[in-house]
Amino acid sequence: MQANPICVQPQAQYLDNYDNFEEVSATFKPLQKIHQPLEPEATFFLIRAPTKDNIHRAIKYGIWTSSSRNNKKLNDASRPVYLLFNVTQTSHFIGLAKIISEFRDKMHFKYWAEENKWFGSFQIEWVFLRDLPYKELIMIQQSSGKCIHELIDCTQIENAEQIYNAFQDQPQKSCVLQSFKELDNSEKRKRNERDTNPNFDIQFQEYISVFEQMPFSFSVSSYQRRKQQQYQNQYLQQCQYYYQSPWYGVAQPTxxxxxxxxxxxxxxxxxxxxxxxxxxxxxxxxxxxxxxxxxxKHLQKKQQVQNKNNNLESPKKL
Structure with a gap:
């Protein structure tokens, strides 16, 4: 496969005010089916994000992606698949979204918080967008004996219906939309930096060309290591003659x-x-x-001694 020469990006969308939820849901298409009923035999996964920035993009543009291993896990799971979002070092879940597409290995978003780390995407739509404290789900124990918020990223969760009901019963007191103005400013900076940097597009195209050949086994860090090793091998091949013999490539005197x-x-x-x-x-x-x-050195020293002796023997000028 070859990477697309131009990867179409969703148009940036910003609002002056996020207090009116009806206006927000009418602006952002992924929120237009909010509070939809739970489908039967649903599969739930916990999504742990390091910051709110990527969840902010997921809400506005209806996309999500993760590491290649996690993407394969989500893509192979029995449908429907729901994602329970939370941010590390917080005390609440942020919302619940549903995956509505297969994994799209040629749909790449350029403006995630981390540069050139996430590739491909799922299309998602949001079911709930409200803060749900961890204590509301603390009674839902997993077979591992851990609470839901203690699980690692992209772990499948049991008791899907109880989680859905907990969100449904939770009053709409606060949600991540309250910090969207600040997150919008962060997105604007990312877009400006990457749109004005031609080197970013070059590296972005290089990564996605490799990713599209192995979407479920690609790793940026391993690719960089292999590339560095390739450079080292090429350098050693060029310098190999220096190690074949002490005399190889050395100019020989007469x-x-x-x-x-x-x-x-x-x-x-x-x-x-x-x-x-x-x-x-x-x-x-x-x-x-x-x-x-x-x-x-010996001849130079001998010449210096000879010159010194000649100076001593020469008659002094009157």
Missing amino acids: FWNSEFQTQPQQYQQQISNDNNSGFYQTQNYNRPQTQNIQLT
Whole structure:
């Protein structure tokens, strides 16, 4: 597969005021079927987000994605699939959404909070959007003995109907929409930074071209490691001749031809005698360049002494 040259992005949408929920739901299509009834034999998964930024995008544009492993788990789960959202280091769940599409491995959103980390997407619509304290679901124990909010990201949850009823009975006191003005500003900054940076698009296209070949096994970190290893291998291949022999690629002085090539048999016999002790532990490792340097230093010192003696012997000017 080849990546699409242009990945179409949802148009940015912002409101001046998020206090009127009817206006909000009319503006954002993923909220237009809010409070829909629970479908039978539903499968629930817990989604733990590090911040509200990505949930903010999921509410406005009706998309969600995760790591390749989690995406495969969600895609293979029996339908319908519901996602219970919460943010780490908080004391409440944020809302409940339903997946309404298969995993789309060519639909990539550029403006997640993390740069070039999430690829592909599910289309979702929201069932509830209100804060539900953890204590309201603390009595729903899982077979592992843990409470729901203690589970790791993308863990399947039992007792789906009780969770739905808890949201339905919870009064609409507060929800994540109250912080949307601040989150909108964050999204505007992300869009501006990435739209004005041509290097971002180049790297984004590179990642999605690889991702689309392996959507359920792709990892940015492993891809970067393989790429770095490839660069290292290419560098070692270019520099390999430096490690084949101490003399390989080294400019040889003129006396090398006269001294060693005129007596090849004697030189080969000397090398064979030194094989037991190792080539690098013998005098053969003294390169001609080193000898030339020592000879040059000796001649320079001798010339300096001679010049000094000539100065002493020369008659002083009156």
